[in-house]
Amino acid sequence: MELQLQIKMNEKLFVRNPEQTELGRKIIQFSIQLIYENGFEAFTFKKLAEVIGSTEAGIYRYFENKHRLLIYLTAWYWSWLEFRVTFHLNNISDPSIKLKKLIQLLAANVIDDDSTIYVNESILHQIIIAEGSKAYLTKHVSDDNKDRLFKPYKDLCSLIAGIILEYNPHYTHPRSLASTIIEMAHLQVFFMNHLPSLTDFGESRDEQLVVEYLEDLVFCSIRK
Template structure:
């Protein structure tokens, strides 16, 4: 697997920890109880309040700690958001690697990858400090804010977008297995991954921009069918 995973045990249960780029944090939040609390509660609060209304002061009250203690892990809320988004993409790549490991046909692996990207997320108890369903909503509503900034180039040099780029490469490699002559594999995949959350956002808030219908379960299935159709037609299979 391309994503490095550390296995730990807690009361007999196997727990997993994704190894993240050290430039994403000042102190790894996965290594301490307080760090895990910061991750857990910040996901819930950003999901509920939005990034603009979310502050470390509000977070400190929710976790019964101090702002100073949070700043020991993340220098600001932008870096915290970048960490959460990067974790999500790495988690998705881990799941794609795991579920396609013994699947030989590249077209089948592509379908599995797109299903995992688009499906409505449920809680993954292997990562107890992360609410993946709430984090998926943050991806939909907030992820563009991680790179539509003046410091995008310096953030990129620090490798802060490595999770997204690695996931794009992973799926692009599958596409090139199907059609080695296709010239735009990375462009197609990055567009599809963006569409995976843009179309859900449009269905909920700007419905005239999509054919998807925002209703329980339907929008994610429609998104899967749309992206699979888009990619298969683009690569001519």
């Protein structure tokens, strides 16, 4: 069985839908590659155009600017992750097992899953760790939020908050704890790799240690 995953993206994220054309898909594929290699600051549409054998103007037909492209990539990632989470938690009724699986999915290294040929999910995961928060840390967050650009992130957060409440309906901060889990699943991995003294994982580079930390944090907090 070969299935291609298609994620329906908010129209405001792009000028022209990149998933519907060859060039569009190349933009997604190679922007992920380039941002991963050079970082978001050094990434330009010109460099991207050169790599994919197109022109700057060509890229601008799909995305207003590189920041919008970053928001697109993050939105895609969160949608994909929500799908993945939903899929993996299917048929599990015990909320504590759900939460454990969830933390695993958030913090553990992703293996490119071939469900989309032009998105390397493993590399995209790395990008989201290092660049993801730049999508919303801007002067125009509120405007972007009005355009619902962060809906996938918020949906995932809601999903997690729901499971937390399943586990303990009296817990008072399900959403804040959910966003804490999401953010820390990424940031503790980043710290482990680049600023290890901000963590207790040394230079191990072992994401399972982050998983253990988060499990402890979460289950202590929501214990009935």
